[in-house]
Amino acid sequence: MSTMASKSDTVEPAPAKDIVIKKKKRILFGITKANWGGAQRYVFDLATHLPADKFEIIVMGGAAGLLKEKLMSAGIRFIEIAELDKDISFLREPRVFWQILKAIRAEKPDILHLNSPKMAGMGTLAGRMAGVAWIVVTIHGWSFHERRFFAIKLLIAFFSWMTALMAHQTILITEKDLRTAKFLPPYKKGKYRLVHNGIGALELQDDASSTRENLKQIIARLYPDKARALDEPIWIGTLAELTPNKDPATLVRAAAGLPWRIPVIIIGDGGEREKLIMLIKKLGAEDQILLAGFIPEAARLLSAFTIFVLSSIKEGLPYALLEAGQRGLPVIATNVGGIPDIIEHEMSGILVPAQNAAEMREAIIHLAGDPARRKRLGAALQKKVAHKFGISRMVRETLAVYNQQEL
Structure with missing residues (x-):
């Protein structure tokens, strides 16, 4: 008997053409400023939570700041457009536009996802010129809702409309902004998507007493002679x-007129700091209202507060409000932007008109004197944030926007 195998016994290997290796899609995020605010956190959260096996992520933005540091620590490449800034300079803008166009052409992204008005305006035009297949813009609050001269608002509205027109998809983070989009011709329902901001779940709820002690130590270093103000409950x-x-x-004016000296701690920094210092001094509230300045990872200190107050006159969907709600804090906030998406008046918090110190003061007085109401409102907001504003939902709904390209 022959020991040689017949031709019919031979097993042929699978043809190489049947093996398909899918290439990662390249997403280039763009943002004007590389500091740390709501829009920057949004970009960072998406960049670090999108599936790494499906997407290659790159971010481009203005001069180096905390966003760049965080991205690089997470292993995400950052392209710096050094001259890109929020302020308008007619001499500088042509150079900035060329740098954006050059970066887009060099990176050849499958998806260009733009944030903040200036980057979105320049980026959509540059993206179209570079032939990017899918351009997405996220509106973190329409800029023409800000309080400006009417002629300036009209100009901003025109450029916002042009930006939305050039984008393939526009993400709105608030219901108010989605309603506004319906007045931008030609309105196409499928081109605009509501995707709320989301935050990750807390691994462990902060301990209020130890958090309060930590914040006390920070305040004591800044104001050694005023730390006694924090003995109040x-x-x-x-x-x-x-x-x-x-x-x-407005928060300062509301607090300074309270019938008793409840300490007010303002965490954050910015261009209004010196004006606030002068206002606090003018109102004689130096021992009550304390400016803590910028504190890294400040959300971990929110549990030290009894009541969280947000006095904005213009908002997108504020992360600080979500973080306060996540920790079960009762909230008083102004009825602007996306805040009503989070706070339902007297159900999950208290809404007051913007720039109305008297109504804000009354809300503080009533809430400070009613522990049961504080507990009820805080628990309701905590539940709402957990169910409606999670980061996994934000990523899932953003992926649906990206996948529209394939339809």
Whole structure:
């Protein structure tokens, strides 16, 4: 008997063409400023939570800041557009546009995801010129809602409309901004998507007493002679940049007129700091209202507060409010932007009109004197944040926007 195998016994290997290796999609995020605020956190959260096996992530933005540091620590490449800044300079903008266009052409992204008005405006035009297949813009609050001269608002509205027109998909983070989009011709329902910001779950709830002690030590280092103000059982607090849009002055005026000296701690820094210092001095509230400045990872200190207050006149969907709610804090906030998406009046918090120190003061007085109401509102907000504003939902709904390209 022959020991040689017949031809019919031979097993042929599978053809190489049947083996398909999918290439990762390249996403290039763009943002104007590389400091740390709501839009920057949004970019960072998406960049670090999108599936690493499906996407290669790159971020481009203005001069180096905390966003760049965090991205690089996470192993994500950052392209610095050094001259890119929020302020307009007609001499500088052509160079900035060329650098953005050059970066897009060099990276050849499958998806270009742009954030903040200036980067979105320049980036959509550059993306179209570079032939990017899918351009997504996230609106972190329409800029023409800000308080400006009417002619300036019209100009901003025109450029916002042009940006949305050039993008393939536009993400809105608030219901108010989605309603506004319906007035931008030609409105196409499928082109605009509501995707709320989301935050990750707390691994462990912060301990209020130890958190309060930590914040006491920070305040004592800044104000050695005023630390006794923190012996009071009730603390009012906020976490916000000191900018006109956040309007910390209204909180200061509300707090200074309280019938008793509840300490108010403002965590954050910004261009309004010196004005606030002068206002606090003018109102004679130096021993009550304490400016803590910028504190890294400040959200971990929120549990020290009894009541969280946000006095903004313009907002997108504020992360600070989500973080306060996540920790079960009762909240008083202004009825602007996306805040009503989070806070339902008297159900999950208290809403007051913007720039109304008297109504904010009344809300503080009533909430400070009603522990049961504080507990009920804090628990309701905590539940709402957990169910509606998780980061996994934000990533999932953003992926659905990216996948529209394939339809």
